[in-house]
Amino acid sequence: MRICSFLLSFVLSLEVSAQLTVFRCTHPLIDWRLNGELRAKDWTITPSARPDVLEVHCTDGPGRVSFIDGNDSLELVVDVGETKDFVVLVPGLDSAFTRVVGKAYRPTQVFDLLAPENHPVLRWLQVSAVPIIHAAQGYGRLDGEFAKAQVVGLGEATHGQHEAFELKRALTMHLIRNHGYRLVAYEASASSAIVCDDYIAGRNDDRRAALGGLSMLIWQVDENAALLDDLRAWNAKAAPADRVRFIGVDAQDGGAVEERLSTLLGEQRGSLVARIHDLTGRASAATNALFQGDRAAFDQMNTDAAQVARDIEQATKDDTQAPEIRLRAQELLAYLGMYGTRGGRDKAMAELLLTQMNATAPRTRCVLWAHNAHVQKSPMAYMGTDELATGGHLRAALGEAYYVLGFTFGEGGFQATAPMADGRQGFKRYTHKPAPKGSLEWQLAQAQPLSHTLDLRSAPADPVIQQWLTLGHGMRWWGGYNVPDDVDANTSDPSQLWQLHPIADFDGLVYLAKTTAAIPVDNERILSSPER
Numbered sequence: 001m002r003i004c005s006f007l008l009s010f011v012l013s014l015e016v017s018a019q020l021t022v023f024r025c026t027h028p029l030i031d032w033r034l035n036g037e038l039r040a041k042d043w044t045i046t047p048s049a050r051p052d053v054l055e056v057h058c059t060d061g062p063g064r065v066s067f068i069d070g071n072d073s074l075e076l077v078v079d080v081g082e083t084k085d086f087v088v089l090v091p092g093l094d095s096a097f098t099r100v101v102g103k104a105y106r107p108t109q110v111f112d113l114l115a116p117e118n119h120p121v122l123r124w125l126q127v128s129a130v131p132i133i134h135a136a137q138g139y140g141r142l143d144g145e146f147a148k149a150q151v152v153g154l155g156e157a158t159h160g161q162h163e164a165f166e167l168k169r170a171l172t173m174h175l176i177r178n179h180g181y182r183l184v185a186y187e188a189s190a191s192s193a194i195v196c197d198d199y200i201a202g203r204n205d206d207r208r209a210a211l212g213g214l215s216m217l218i219w220q221v222d223e224n225a226a227l228l229d230d231l232r233a234w235n236a237k238a239a240p241a242d243r244v245r246f247i248g249v250d251a252q253d254g255g256a257v258e259e260r261l262s263t264l265l266g267e268q269r270g271s272l273v274a275r276i277h278d279l280t281g282r283a284s285a286a287t288n289a290l291f292q293g294d295r296a297a298f299d300q301m302n303t304d305a306a307q308v309a310r311d312i313e314q315a316t317k318d319d320t321q322a323p324e325i326r327l328r329a330q331e332l333l334a335y336l337g338m339y340g341t342r343g344g345r346d347k348a349m350a351e352l353l354l355t356q357m358n359a360t361a362p363r364t365r366c367v368l369w370a371h372n373a374h375v376q377k378s379p380m381a382y383m384g385t386d387e388l389a390t391g392g393h394l395r396a397a398l399g400e401a402y403y404v405l406g407f408t409f410g411e412g413g414f415q416a417t418a419p420m421a422d423g424r425q426g427f428k429r430y431t432h433k434p435a436p437k438g439s440l441e442w443q444l445a446q447a448q449p450l451s452h453t454l455d456l457r458s459a460p461a462d463p464v465i466q467q468w469l470t471l472g473h474g475m476r477w478w479g480g481y482n483v484p485d486d487v488d489a490n491t492s493d494p495s496q497l498w499q500l501h502p503i504a505d506f507d508g509l510v511y512l513a514k515t516t517a518a519i520p521v522d523n524e525r526i527l528s529s530p531e532r
Contacts, residue, residue, distance in 0.1 A: 020292055021086040025069035028090050033066045044482050045088050051097040058102050078102030097291040110438035110494050121468045125447030132451045141455035145403045146179045153368045153375035153391050153404035159480040160415035161515040164407055165223030172367045184246045185353050187370035189215040190331045191256035193248030200231040200246050217417050217425050218480040222519040249353040251334035254280045261328045264321055275308050287339050302337045343387025350393030375404045376505040406506035408441045412515035416483040426525040429517045430487045439494040440473035444511040454509045456502055472499030
């Protein structure tokens with residue numbers, strides 16, 4: 001089952017082979033076969049996915065995966081536990097790195113919610129689900145958890161659903177108005193997001209520029225603009241102590257952090273600025289070399305970066321802006337080093353959030369917006385690693401004061417980014433049929449067909465319910481790009497979906513009965529039918 005390239009941008013582990021096979025193709029959209037099954041035009045090569053991880057099930061022997069292009073072909077055979085890495089070269093694109101992993105095929109036991117012996121679970125789900133249409137009266141048991149938490153993580157099953165964005169916006173404003181949350185953190189570049197904070201504080205009136213501060217194209221939607229508008233309206237009327245700040249916690253934009261650090265350091269520290277520019281200029285080549293088996297340049301770059309950070313701290317220790325300078329130096333180190341492990345980006349996001357929280361008033365409460373895969377409180381098992389997701393690091397730091405909601409959906413539309421005919425990235429629309437029987441979403445719909453929320457922490461001690469909470473349940477989720485045309489083709493068997501373990505991964509769940517695609521600010525970038 002090909003999982004991770006459809007979800008998020010992940011990183012390759014350090015244990016790469018010294019010599020990688022090269023697959024050359026003429027177009028970024030290619031055919032491939034998984035154990036003989038053709039998946040036509042089903043893989044979009046995306047160099048920013050480091051790597052694109054493919055799990056190959058080994059049923060009655062080794063697993064096989066092949067890639068087909070008019071210019072080249074490649075077949076790899078892997079046994080259980082074996083990994084093979086290769087590089088894809090496409091004219092006009094950076095090198096793209098892929099890892100094939102052999103996995104033992106073990107059919108997952110699908111929980112039978114409607115079986116008589118499982119009635120306690122069904123009954124508990126029925127009485128505990130709080131329909132979202134009743135949200136004006138509050139969110140039930142969730143409000144008790146919100147009152148105790150310091151950070152609430154709001155996930156999403158895709159990066160492109162209108163209903164998910166709208167509910168997260170409503171929850172955010174509810175937390176601000178009723179529970180005193182005063183910090184909104186977003187899965188966006190920490191330096192770029194400064195302009196978002198300027199907008200909601202009234203220091204800048206450029207709404208389009210503020211939206212651009214969220215960095216990635218997938219975030220350039222009306223729903224996020226509405227969030228910024230709501231925060232701006234709140235701040236316009238709030239007392240100074242009650243005003244909300246907006247921060248980014250990601251470190252993927254090296255250009256933004258270089259520009260911000262250069263501004264903070266000024267011309268009088270030009271030598272430090274020049275050294276930062278040298279580091280960011282080396283980043284792409286050093287990281288590419290790492291993934292081709294040569295880590296010398298990557299290690300040297302990060303050694304040099306650590307020295308630059310120390311020199312920056314020494315040179316600016318008496319500067320009035322020293323706290324922000326240290327933050328940006330931390331962001332720079334994260335940008336340069338986070339591709340060293342598969343969990344590097346998630347760890348960096350958690351650390352950037354905690355650093356910025358520590359710079360606020362004590363016990364400042366924060367709402368975190370990110371994908372389910374980031375906010376979950378468990379290790380990143382879907383990547384074959386025990387490294388923690390961002391939410392896992394937050395749980396380790398904050399304990400029960402971190403409360404996280406995972407999002408699911410029953411059916412309907414969403415969008416992701418994909419190449420347009422002119423070479424730019426655009427928005428591609430997709431539609432899911434109703435969730436397959438036995439999946440987590442299907443189970444939630446049996447208990448309450450309306451969109452609803454569910455607190456997991458308050459579940460009773462009934463052993464059948466506790467078993468349900470700890471079992472793996474298949475669910476559908478996608479990232480911001482590299483989504484196949486037929487999203488239902490490989491998501492009809494719940495035993496082969498990503499296995500969500502409710503209480504291990506999240507503290508509460510959201511079920512959205514039907515979704516639609518988010519609304520791009522620039523609707524000319526919605527792909528036309530031929531481009532789809």
